[in-house]
Amino acid sequence: MSVSGIGMTSQRARMRMLERLKEQGIKNPVVLAAMNAVPRHPFLEESIQQRAYDDTPLPIGQGQTISSPYIVARSCELALRGQQLERVLEIGGGCGYQAAVLSKLAKEVLSLERIAKLVGRARVTLRELRINNVLMKNVDGSLGFKAAAPYDAIVVAAVMPFIPDELKLQLKPGGRLIAPVGAGESQRLIMVEAELDGGFRESELEAVKFVPLLSGVI
């Protein structure tokens, strides 16, 4: 397929993706604008770029997947809570797509990814798209990144067995953490809100399907 070919296809496909996101209940205009602003196909191998705007996760190599557009939009909408974000932490950066969407909603995005090859590719894609406010680090992000805390939002892109307190404590008061919790086929999206008095409020949201959070750096 020629470059202009994928260009036209992607514009139409991206418009369809936005219509679908609205039908699926994504309402925040800032999130919809961010999903519109970030092309999804440059984050994928050429052989699957035609499917980039389908409503599905897709392989990104190393046994990992890019989350579906709906899940990315939904996590962003929950994290955003209608306001502008200063600093956001993403755990499980993968190909960098969600970090790119978050970069339109926050001043700074720190994205942690344990697989070096994915970090290398994500950095190149983000640079090509001239996204300069995302920092990707090749580290194990299971316990977040305390040195740069606190965060207005923490978005986890790999399923955790439970949410460690150490991670919740990296939220600013009023901040939100969005994470899939569970294992295998039994996973739910959880939202933790850090209350102004130091407590945490947890809500259980929809059933989801994420790749597992693993330990160690490779």
Ligand code: SAH
């Ligand atoms: N947000 C990503 C989704 C990638 S899938 C995107 O837009 O493409 C989840 C990612 O989490 C995988 O790339 C996986 O390698 C990574 N991951 C799993 N356990 C991790 C850990 N402990 N620390 C950092 N990244 C982790």
